Amino acid sequence: MPAEDVKRSIHQLLVDRILRGPGQATANQRVQAFENAELPEPLRGLIDKVATRSAQVTDADFAAASEAGFTDDQLFELVICAAVGPSSRQYEAGLAALAEANADTELG
Amino acid sequence: MRPGVLEHGYGVGPTLLFRLIRLVSGRPVPDAARVTFYRRDFYGVQMKKFTQETMRGHSRWSVGDRELMAAYVSKLNDSAFCVGAHTATAARAYQDRERVAAVLADLDSAPIEDELSATLRMLGKLTVEGTLTADDIRAVRFAGVSPEQIQDALAVGFAFNTTDRLANAFAFDVLSQEGFDAGAKYLLKRGYR
Numbered sequence: 577m578p579a580e581d582v583k584r585s586i587h588q589l590l591v592d593r594i595l596r597g598p599g600q601a602t603a604n605q606r607v608q609a610f611e612n613a614e615l616p617e618p619l620r621g622l623i624d625k626v627a628t629r630s631a632q633v634t635d636a637d638f639a640a641a642s643e644a645g646f647t648d649d650q651l652f653e654l655v656i657c658a659a660v661g662p663s664s665r666q667y668e669a670g671l672a673a674l675a676e677a678n679a680d681t682e683l684g
Numbered sequence: 685m686r687p688g689v690l691e692h693g694y695g696v697g698p699t700l701l702f703r704l705i706r707l708v709s710g711r712p713v714p715d716a717a718r719v720t721f722y723r724r725d726f727y728g729v730q731m732k733k734f735t736q737e738t739m740r741g742h743s744r745w746s747v748g749d750r751e752l753m754a755a756y757v758s759k760l761n762d763s764a765f766c767v768g769a770h771t772a773t774a775a776r777a778y779q780d781r782e783r784v785a786a787v788l789a790d791l792d793s794a795p796i797e798d799e800l801s802a803t804l805r806m807l808g809k810l811t812v813e814g815t816l817t818a819d820d821i822r823a824v825r826f827a828g829v830s831p832e833q834i835q836d837a838l839a840v841g842f843a844f845n846t847t848d849r850l851a852n853a854f855a856f857d858v859l860s861q862e863g864f865d866a867g868a869k870y871l872l873k874r875g876y877r
Contacts, residue, residue, distance in 0.1 A: 581839075582741075583734060583737050583741075583836075586730060586733050586734040586737060587842065590727070590731060590734060593725075593727075593730055594727060597726070599726065625853075626849055627849070630761065630762075630763070630849040630851075630852035630853050631761070631762035633852055633855075635686060635855075638687050642687070648693070649689060649723070651687050652689065652690065652722065652723070653726060655850070655853050655854065656726070656727050656850065658849070658853075659846050659849035659853065660846050662814065662849075663841075663842050663845035665814065666810050666811070666814055666841060666842070666845060667841065669810070669816055670806075670810050670816050670821075670834075670838040671835070671838060673815075673816040673818050673821045674821050674831060674834050676818040676821075677819075677822050677825065678831055680818070680822075681825075
């Protein structure tokens with residue numbers, strides 16, 4: 577494997593901060609947004625769009641979540657978690673595939 | 685930007701800084717920069733560190749190559765703001781607008797090095813399909829790309845898959861070409877700090 581990579585440590589700090597650090601959304605809601613799982617509507621609609629088709633997010637998606645009682649600060653946090661979650665899974669899948677390919681090379 | 689707090693919820697310090705920058709540069713601070721000042725301890729501090737290290741830290745990829753990867757990933761995510769910003773920055777870093785335009789128009793026919801082409805294809809697959817196999821990595825290695833370069837490219841993928849989603853969700857204002865060119869000049873001079 578390539579030598580120690582500072583980028584991976586910073587990535588871990590970022591994920592730890594948004595999921596487990598202080599926030600106005602609950603830690604549980606932030607994890608659910610990060611994993612794009614199990615959130616009640618209308619939040620689910622907004623979070624799923626951010627995670628899977630962000631170009632289709634509309635003002636109405638935010639308005640529906642606000643009407644359901646979420647504050648702007650909570651939505652700020654949950655949208656960030658929904659944006660970082662899929663990218664983190666991609667990053668980790670890419671690094672795992674790299675490690676697997678390298679293990680072959682080092683053995684062979 | 686939305687929600688509303690991202691337009692008007694900044695403290696006194698950032699608000700004065702935005703005014704000063706506007707006064708000195710004649711341009712408003714782009715939303716991508718403004719958002720990192722909102723409750724910066726939550727996201728901005730770590731994300732700026734990650735992006736600076738990825739885009740300007742030590743790597744065998746040139747700054748132009750990394751900015752081109754950012755533009756390419758952003759195109760696949762339909763992020764007009766990020767495509768504009770990183771197309772302009774890659775073009776300025778390379779001093780070659782046509783090279784960047786050719787890659788974004790059609791990667792397969794673009795006249796670029798095999799290493800870069802294979803790496804962009806890998807990032808494209810990761811962005812669209814969400815995962816990669818060891819065989820995908822072997823194909824990039826076969827094109828002459830080192831494990832460190834793959835690791836560095838995957839970090840660009842993380843940074844821009846994240847930023848593209850935020851640009852779309854928070855509705856960053858798309859700038860004029862002059863605005864993007866001014867931003868590119870700043871990003872090449874000062875980076876992402």
